[in-house]
Amino acid sequence: SLGVRVVGRDEPDYPALLRRIFDPPPVLYVRGALDAGEGETSVAIVGARACTPAGRTLGRAIARDLASWGATVVSGLARGIDTAAHQGALDAGGRTVAVLGSGMDVLYPPENDALARAIVEKGAVVSEFPLGTRALPHHFPRRNRVIAGWSRAVVVVEAAARSGALNTAHTAVDEGRDVMAVPGHPSQPSCEGTNRLLREGAVLVRGAQDVAEELGLEVPTAAPELAADPLLGVLRADAPASLEELRQRSGLETPELLARLSQLELRDEVRRLPGSLFVRHH
Numbered sequence: 318s319l320g321v322r323v324v325g326r327d328e329p330d331y332p333a334l335l336r337r338i339f340d341p342p343p344v345l346y347v348r349g350a351l352d353a354g355e356g357e358t359s360v361a362i363v364g365a366r367a368c369t370p371a372g373r374t375l376g377r378a379i380a381r382d383l384a385s386w387g388a389t390v391v392s393g394l395a396r397g398i399d400t401a402a403h404q405g406a407l408d409a410g411g412r413t414v415a416v417l418g419s420g421m422d423v424l425y426p427p428e429n430d431a432l433a434r435a436i437v438e439k440g441a442v443v444s445e446f447p448l449g450t451r452a453l454p455h456h457f458p459r460r461n462r463v464i465a466g467w468s469r470a471v472v473v474v475e476a477a478a479r480s481g482a483l484n485t486a487h488t489a490v491d492e493g494r495d496v497m498a499v500p501g502h503p504s505q506p507s508c509e510g511t512n513r514l515l516r517e518g519a520v521l522v523r524g525a526q527d528v529a530e531e532l533g534l535e536v537p538t539a540a541p542e543l544a545a546d547p548l549l550g551v552l553r554a555d556a557p558a559s560l561e562e563l564r565q566r567s568g569l570e571t572p573e574l575l576a577r578l579s580q581l582e583l584r585d586e587v588r589r590l591p592g593s594l595f596v597r598h599h
Contacts, residue, residue: 319348320437321422321448322346323344323345323346324345324347324351325344326341326342326343326344329353330351330353331345331351331353332353332467333354334357334466334469335356335463335466335467337466338465339492340462342445342463345443345445346444346445347442348437348441349438349441350441351441351443355389358387358534359389359391360383360388360390360469360472360528360532361391361392361467361468361471361472361489362379362391362399362402362405362472362474363392363393363399363461363472363473363476363486364376364398364473364474364475365397365474365475365480365482365507366395366396366397366399367507368397368401368475368507369475370590370592370594371556371557372397372475372499372507373401374401374554374556374590375555376398376402377402377404377405378524379405379474379522379525379528380401380402380403380404380406380408381405381406381408381409382405382524382529383534384408384413385409385410386525386529386534386537388411388534389411389412389413389414389440390402390405390412390413391467391468392413392464393415393416393417393418393457393460393461394415394424394425394426394429394432394436394442395426395481396426396429397475398474399415400432403415403432406439407436410439412439412440413436413440414441414443414467415433415440415441415442416443416444416460417442417446418444418446418456418457418459419444419446419452419453419456420444420447420448420451421444421448422448423448425451425452445459445460457481458481458488461481461484461485462488464485465485465488465492466488469495470489470494470496470531471485471494471496472522472528473496473498473510473511474499474511475499475508475510476498476507476514477506477507477509477510478509478510479510483510483513483514486498486514486519495520496514496520497528497531498511498514498522499511499521499522500512500521524555547567548567548574548578548581549586549587551566551567552596552597553596554598555596556596557594557595557596558595559593559594560574560593563578563595
């Protein structure tokens with residue numbers, strides 16, 4: 318009933334880039350569609366489960382833009398940055414692949430069941446673990462090597478000093494993949510790992526454009542559009558803004574600003590984040 322099929326390492330559907338790693342999975346359990354040749358345009362986006370609102374927003378925006386430019390976004394369906402990455406790719410109607418650290422019938426985390434079903438429609442959910450396998454701590458380093466091996470590059474959005482995302486990044490280095498990281502303020506524990514990666518030589522990422530340039534992805538050039546509402550012109554999709562910041566940028570008084578934000582939320586052009594932060598949605 319899950320629609321799971323088994324793809325062996327010697328079958329044509331098996332991802333070509335993954336087949337080249339030191340220890341490729343003998344089989345993959347798959348829901349959705351595989352594309353064996355997508356490795357050159359696959360980008361892993363990973364990071365902290367307990368991420369900040371700003372990190373979640375940026376991860377989603379990077380994934381959305383890369384997917385809209387034809388990249389496949391690969392991540393691990395975990396809470397936090399992984400979830401944001403998959404959602405961003407789906408926002409763009411693009412392709413995304415979720416790699417599990419459990420059997421296909423023991424989805425973890427369980428609250429991402431609806432997201433997994435959406436991913437199956439636009440990409441694939443995969444695992445090397447047989448049906449019935451629970452998500453155990455020692456499974457996730459194995460899951461991380463598949464994420465790194467599937468992708469041409471790994472982008473770490475936020476990561477603490479001890480993080481599974483860092484494990485994915487170091488595995489990527491071992492396999493000759495590019496590693497990129499988003500810088501963060503030194504006082505933020507959730508950025509300690511990404512800042513360390515940058516000191517070790519990772520490529521600095523400020524947005525999807527940096528990733529695209531590093532990988533040579535073709536980015537369509539489009540004439541800038543005038544915002545239908547002037548307030549949209551001071552909102553960004555990749556950086557949340559507080560009410561006070563929006564008041565200063567727009568020159569609007571608080572009551573009018575709140576009314577305009579509410580209208581834009583109803584039109585699905587603005588999203589409200591925890592902590593009274595706002596981002597442009599489209």
